[in-house]
Amino acid sequence: MTTTSKRPLTLRDVSDACGVSEMTVSRVLRNRGDVSAATRDRVLAAAKTLGYVPNQIAGSLASQRVNLVAVIIPSLSNMVFPEVLNGINQTLEDTPLQPVVGVTDYLPEKEERVLYEMLSWRPSGVIIAGLEHSDATRAMLGNAGIPVVEIMDTDGKPIDAMVGISHRRAGRETARAILKEGYEHIGFMGTKMPLDHRARKRFEGFTEGLAKAGVEIEDRAFYSGGSALAKGREMTQEMLERSPDLDFLYYSNDMIGAGGLLWLIDQGIDVPGTIGLAGFNGVELLQGLPRQLATMDSCRRQIGQTAARIVMSDIGDTQDEGEPRQQTLTPTLSYGDTLRRRRKG
Amino acid sequence: MTTTSKRPLTLRDVSDACGVSEMTVSRVLRNRGDVSAATRDRVLAAAKTLGYVPNQIAGSLASQRVNLVAVIIPSLSNMVFPEVLNGINQTLEDTPLQPVVGVTDYLPEKEERVLYEMLSWRPSGVIIAGLEHSDATRAMLGNAGIPVVEIMDTDGKPIDAMVGISHRRAGRETARAILKEGYEHIGFMGTKMPLDHRARKRFEGFTEGLAKAGVEIEDRAFYSGGSALAKGREMTQEMLERSPDLDFLYYSNDMIGAGGLLWLIDQGIDVPGTIGLAGFNGVELLQGLPRQLATMDSCRRQIGQTAARIVMSDIGDTQDEGEPRQQTLTPTLSYGDTLRRRRKG
DNA sequence: GTGAAAGCGCTAACAA
């Protein structure tokens, strides 16, 4: 099979090879319309022997439909986003739709560029992280004439559809749970990322949740770069040296939380008796730590799946059209071993 | 700017809007050929006002060149692969080339399907993980008429170009280092993945390295699924209960190694005195553990960068053509805190 | 059940 040809094969080549019109070959290759079993087999055989691979570029241009879904996320290093991608991939698996990923590095200008490039492929839909975009980005999304699903965050107004969780609420609920356990002197640690709106909203919700009970964050620290686990260690040590009276530490993500937890265990400090801890994301990765960090699941995979389903139903590539265009999922708080304070007496 | 139009805009629309031929508009939008500053500005203004986004589908078909690079990897959950992707992304950043990712889940049939779909977009190059592929996959790659870079593994013969490390050698060198430190009773733990050829080769190399010194692996265990950290814990406990005489544990990846390390620390077992440990990959994520696991860097980012550079130089999209088509990188062994045995006496 | 003609939106090549 197959000969080493410089020029890629065309429908024409297959047509020639089996004495059937290009049109019919095309029909066979797409399982479209009625084709007799006989010609069908001949065509398939010829295509296989030649090693023909259809040209989607030409196909898409002619049919005016592109089976691509643009997926735009801030980062691939964060673990969180590959998981969303997995959800999307999985849901799109058995459809003709193919996700194409673009990475923005949390930069609005880059988001704009990436979106522009993706739209130039005329995808059938866009799944994009977050609700905050530059005006140009919003304009492009609004005018693309295709379904747009903004994911991961629902604190705001979507351009079109939206699936995610309320990070503000996540922060508030965590604050409530912490206070309910009787902790009162609370420190916060997170990333120094003004453009990570979800982390910001979580922080705001958290502050707000404390404020309702008249409590204020007593110390805070922000980091950037480096291994999150190591940073969590360092920052925790520094914060406790600076503010020894703290009895709870809220981390904006599980990795730094885990670093803090490991350091506290090292120091022989009683967790959650002397100090309680909580992170955010519910990363599976961390199951297996000496103690399970309290955390709140961010529903990443489900978000991916749902977003993909919305796009599918918009395009009409599925029967069950019933996918709501705005979905706020409810994250669950896991207390793990670091939030349930042992009752005094 | 921009009106909500159902039909996407075409060059024609821009042409009409600014009274300049489609051809010239096209030239402006691609910075091609000489265009007077005046028309240039008019065109740009019109395009911006309308919110025109070029149609790459049509452009690629007409120009017979597609600025896409297909990247085919087994998984997105593994951390290792997103890092390779980051390397590719970074290198392709300032070129017109765009990576498009396909995931195979370690399944040869899926690899075949994914490759077929990617090739149908007529990408300018393919970067694909591993050297082991089905016959059909090899045929497609061989006949595509574009640069093909097989990455991550160099134990075998590439179809075209190849960048990676020798996993066999990695296993051997680790074995050598372990023996040199005086460990003699060695256990192995890894994933139960017959299709992960790199892990297999590492294991073979390791066995071989030990064999040269007349040493055999005394116990082994394989897992699948679940949190690697948790699995590392469990398996380590089970193995040491089963084979209490072991004085070294080699893990096929850092995550299970870290799980093992955490368990041993919990138990108060002397590492690396009583038992030594080593993993593989050099994942940055784990910096910050109470003790640093010995590991061997798998050069992931560099592999991505180099593969991208090979594709670029093949396409002629870069000046420095000098990128060798076969590169075996040399991973460094980090002893961390778990491999250097304290000398007796 | 099969084929012929037209054209998707752009760019290469050439003409002016």
Add this chain to the structure above:
DNA sequence: TTGTTAGCGCTTTCAC
């Protein structure tokens, strides 16, 4: 510097 013409490889539409 700008415009015209002729496709790129497929699919739509309509005819047979």
